[in-house]
Amino acid sequence: MPPHPETWLRVTPDGLFCEPGGFFVDPVRPVERAVITHGHSDHARPGHAHVLATKETLAIMRARMGEDRAGATQQAHPYGETLTINGVKLWLRPAGHVLGSAQVCLEWQGARAVISGDYKRRHDATCAPFEPERCDVFVTEATFALPVFTHPPAGQEIARLLRSVALFPERTHVIGCYALGKAQRLISLLREAGWDQPIPLHGALMKLCTLYEELGVQLGPLTQATVAGKERLAGAIVLAPPSAIADRWARRLAEPIPCLASGWMRVRQRARQGGVELPMVISDHADWPELLATCTEVEAQEVWVTHGREEALIHALAQRGIRGRALHLIGRGEGEEE
Amino acid sequence: MSLPDFAELLERLLFTPGRNGKLALLRQWFANQPDPDRGIGLAALAGELSLRTAKPALLRELIAERTDPTLFALSYDYVGDLAETIALLWPEDARSNAPPPGLAEVIETLETAPKAELPRIIAAWLDALDSGARLALIKLITGGLRVGASARLAKAGLAEWADVDLGEIEEVWHGVAPPYLTLFAWLEGQGPRPDPNGAPVFRPLMLAHPLEEADFAKLHAPDWRAEWKWDGIRVQLTAGPGGARLWSRSGEDISNTFPEILAAMRFHGVADGELLVMRDGPSGGEVAPFSDLQQRLNRKTVTARMLRDHPAHVRLYDLLFEGEADLRALPFDERRARLEAWFAREAPARMDLSPLISFATMEELAEIRAGTRAASIEGLMLKRGDSIYQPGRVKGPWWKWKRDPLNVDAVLMYAQRGHGKRSSFYSDYTFGLWRGDELVPIGKAYSGYTDAELAFLDKWIRDHTTARFGPVREVEKALVLEVEFDAAQYSPRHKSGVALRFPRIARIRRDKPAEEADRLETLEALIKR
Ligand SMILES: [Zn+2]
Ligand SMILES: [Zn+2]
Numbered sequence: 001m002p003p004h005p006e007t008w009l010r011v012t013p014d015g016l017f018c019e020p021g022g023f024f025v026d027p028v029r030p031v032e033r034a035v036i037t038h039g040h041s042d043h044a045r046p047g048h049a050h051v052l053a054t055k056e057t058l059a060i061m062r063a064r065m066g067e068d069r070a071g072a073t074q075q076a077h078p079y080g081e082t083l084t085i086n087g088v089k090l091w092l093r094p095a096g097h098v099l100g101s102a103q104v105c106l107e108w109q110g111a112r113a114v115i116s117g118d119y120k121r122r123h124d125a126t127c128a129p130f131e132p133e134r135c136d137v138f139v140t141e142a143t144f145a146l147p148v149f150t151h152p153p154a155g156q157e158i159a160r161l162l163r164s165v166a167l168f169p170e171r172t173h174v175i176g177c178y179a180l181g182k183a184q185r186l187i188s189l190l191r192e193a194g195w196d197q198p199i200p201l202h203g204a205l206m207k208l209c210t211l212y213e214e215l216g217v218q219l220g221p222l223t224q225a226t227v228a229g230k231e232r233l234a235g236a237i238v239l240a241p242p243s244a245i246a247d248r249w250a251r252r253l254a255e256p257i258p259c260l261a262s263g264w265m266r267v268r269q270r271a272r273q274g275g276v277e278l279p280m281v282i283s284d285h286a287d288w289p290e291l292l293a294t295c296t297e298v299e300a301q302e303v304w305v306t307h308g309r310e311e312a313l314i315h316a317l318a319q320r321g322i323r324g325r326a327l328h329l330i331g332r333g334e335g336e337e338e
Numbered sequence: 339m340s341l342p343d344f345a346e347l348l349e350r351l352l353f354t355p356g357r358n359g360k361l362a363l364l365r366q367w368f369a370n371q372p373d374p375d376r377g378i379g380l381a382a383l384a385g386e387l388s389l390r391t392a393k394p395a396l397l398r399e400l401i402a403e404r405t406d407p408t409l410f411a412l413s414y415d416y417v418g419d420l421a422e423t424i425a426l427l428w429p430e431d432a433r434s435n436a437p438p439p440g441l442a443e444v445i446e447t448l449e450t451a452p453k454a455e456l457p458r459i460i461a462a463w464l465d466a467l468d469s470g471a472r473l474a475l476i477k478l479i480t481g482g483l484r485v486g487a488s489a490r491l492a493k494a495g496l497a498e499w500a501d502v503d504l505g506e507i508e509e510v511w512h513g514v515a516p517p518y519l520t521l522f523a524w525l526e527g528q529g530p531r532p533d534p535n536g537a538p539v540f541r542p543l544m545l546a547h548p549l550e551e552a553d554f555a556k557l558h559a560p561d562w563r564a565e566w567k568w569d570g571i572r573v574q575l576t577a578g579p580g581g582a583r584l585w586s587r588s589g590e591d592i593s594n595t596f597p598e599i600l601a602a603m604r605f606h607g608v609a610d611g612e613l614l615v616m617r618d619g620p621s622g623g624e625v626a627p628f629s630d631l632q633q634r635l636n637r638k639t640v641t642a643r644m645l646r647d648h649p650a651h652v653r654l655y656d657l658l659f660e661g662e663a664d665l666r667a668l669p670f671d672e673r674r675a676r677l678e679a680w681f682a683r684e685a686p687a688r689m690d691l692s693p694l695i696s697f698a699t700m701e702e703l704a705e706i707r708a709g710t711r712a713a714s715i716e717g718l719m720l721k722r723g724d725s726i727y728q729p730g731r732v733k734g735p736w737w738k739w740k741r742d743p744l745n746v747d748a749v750l751m752y753a754q755r756g757h758g759k760r761s762s763f764y765s766d767y768t769f770g771l772w773r774g775d776e777l778v779p780i781g782k783a784y785s786g787y788t789d790a791e792l793a794f795l796d797k798w799i800r801d802h803t804t805a806r807f808g809p810v811r812e813v814e815k816a817l818v819l820e821v822e823f824d825a826a827q828y829s830p831r832h833k834s835g836v837a838l839r840f841p842r843i844a845r846i847r848r849d850k851p852a853e854e855a856d857r858l859e860t861l862e863a864l865i866k867r
Pocket of ligand 1 (some may be wrong): 038040097118
């Protein structure tokens with residue numbers, strides 16, 4: 001009888017700890033050995049002694065934290081290759097969330113757990129698509145784990161934006177989005193929809209877009225929004241962090257229409273906060289049907305829920321004969337998520 | 339054209355704050371949509387769409403057949419709005435390939451389908467729509483459609499699109515009806531001008547700005563006329579050979595609610611005044627409190643008893659048309675003279691003139707205003723003697739100068755989530771004052787705060803909840819709110835025995851410990867005996 005993962009994969013105040021392997025996955029405090037699923041700040045923290053992640057995630061960590069804080073020793077590990085640490089087999093599978101994002105697959109004495117980090121199942125040209133891995137315990141997020149969250153096709157949201165640009169050609173559409181993942185995906189979606197004009201960016205988004213390009217993701221012509229004159233920004237689609245779109249920074253734009261790209265925009269009441277005029281339901285996270293489909297697809301008997309709306313998900317999983325468990329991980333889902 | 343286009347228009351109107359942006363959306367709608375749908379859209383925006391509505395219970399049943407009760411409850415709790423919850427929860431995997439229904443089709447089917455068929459028909463529509471269009475449909479058929487544009491703005495969009503004067507559209511408006519085929523034909527140069535048949539037309543009202551101290555300093559007494567600010571509702575009376583109508587300040591026809599006023603409108607002209615309820619007093623007719631008028635406003639049918647106990651009355655203060663003559667371009671003083679002469683001649687029943695207040699200096703007027711509280715009058719209206727009658731809220735020619743509000747420092751006790759756009763916020767607050775060492779609730783308020791204060795209160799409440807009763811949260815008795823209100827009255831229905839009129843949150847007093855909030859006795863002393 002293989003040992004149940006709860007006997008060797010423990011929730012500690014520092015995060016999820018693989019005891020026989022002696023490493024944490026996405027720890028919230030500096031530790032000796034960390035495996036990192038992806039570069040978002042609630043998963044990748046600075047100051048670990050040894051970090052294992054995909055080479056893209058390591059590059060993102062270095063870009064965001066600086067060389068010296070992104071792990072004293074960094075170990076790049078490609079998707080799909082197995083490594084054994086103190087008898088624990090470890091391999092990574094793409095999570096489809098942002099560039100470099102990985103599910104951490106662990107197997108010990110025949111029992112298998114998959115820690116998926118954050119993930120989505122939609123098409124995204126800026127990162128490798130999610131690959132389901134069969135397992136005994138599947139550790140999932142639950143950011144959008146309510147049946148009201150069914151994300152519409154992203155192309156439909158982009159089409160709505162482009163209709164608005166056609167209606168208000170003398171104004172700037174400024175889309176609020178986070179610097180890692182969402183910004184690059186939006187650019188890629190715009191390119192897929194045929195938008196080939198230069199896309200002016202807020203300074204805070206530039207660094208990671210440049211890094212994505214260095215890592216082989218083509219984003220087309222990008223410019224600094226701060227350099228362009230107001231008249232050049234008429235009719236443009238500009239990207240900026242959410243905090244900037246209705247702030248003083250936006251005054252440089254031509255009669256800006258604040259747009260916000262996030263899964264939360266699905267609920268109108270939420271969308272109306274913060275002066276958004278064009279909400280766009282575009283998310284980096286799995287929606288409700290995708291969460292359920294994924295938990296079923298990996299054939300896990302047990303699903304552990306790290307953060308989000310675990311109550312609804314656990315209820316729905318129980319109806320499908322899957323045991324759910326809320327982990328109440330500290331510090332997750334905060335900061336830049338969505 | 340289909341419901342999804344209409345849903346997108348509604349959604350964008352609701353999210354677009356600026357007038358110009360809204361007008362652009364409306365122009366595009368009128369330009370791109372075919373008949374009769376564009377006209378039905380116009381009717382919906384103008385609030386003139388009358389359709390048979392379905393009960394929310396019907397939709398609740400439909401969603402209950404399709405969702406798990408626990409998941410529904412969790413979702414509803416999160417979203418806060420029933421229609422939106424249903425729209426979002428409606429199963430997507432049952433999406434049919436049927437084309438989405440057209441607006442005209444929806445209206446017609448609701449009108450003609452047998453009642454027993456409605457659940458099936460509505461479900462089939464919902465199956466054919468995306469979530470945005472589902473929300474529009476649910477709001478439409480339950481009669482809860484909220485539109486981010488007024489009737490007047492819809493007409494202004496129409497005027498811009500057709501490149502005609504807004505006044506021209508207002509003039510023919512009462513000669514056309516949804517879906518406005520003759521109106522669109524005329525505006526597109528393909529038909530004659532619709533004939534309003536002399537039907538009574540609402541003329542937009544001239545509105546006053548609240549007077550701030552800085553504005554007051556600039557006023558020169560001889561330029562100004564003063565009237566009492568009456569505590570009723572603003573109305574426009576339109577009568578002539580084509581009929582008579584009583585309009586509310588937004589142009590809603592309220593003739594049927596006040597038949598006795600309509601019966602008294604035997605003149606030919608357009609007058610502006612305040613609708614009040616009168617009751618017998620020692621010195622003849624006295625203005626009854628606003629709550630009496632409320633009794634009349636809320637009723638659909640008017641009973642003989644109501645006519646006897648709460649008789650309506652109009653206190654006139656302006657004359658816009660005398661016969662066919664448009665007086666709006668005349669200065670206030672001239673219109674006032676015409677009003678007085680006209681009133682003396684016509685002597686309409688159930689009406690009187692709002693008197694002008696004489697004063698020599700602004701200081702004297704300020705003293706008069708200070709006495710309005712004792713006289714149970716809301717305050718003063720200031721109008722420039724040379725002001726022409728301009729529709730809308732033009733800053734400068736007219737001011738409203740309300741009596742100063744009263745205030746107390748109260749302690750936040752309970753909070754509830756708001757409705758509509760506030761439904762994700764704890765935005766309705768119950769507050770109380772000290773009686774001995776216990777707090778007693780004295781009222782509720784859901785306005786007065788800024789967006790930033792609302793965000794602060796919402797977070798504070800979530801962080802300081804001590805108990806929950808359904809949608810209500812009880813909070814730690816630790817936050818002091820400065821509550822402003824117009825008046826306080828004794829009320830046996832309230833635990834404290836006191837009720838506030840027009841309470842609003844003036845400030846959050848984070849500096850003040852709860853123990854130092856006001857005592858109930860302080861409030862009782864403010865009640866006018
Ligand atoms: Zn993430
Ligand atoms: Zn996360």
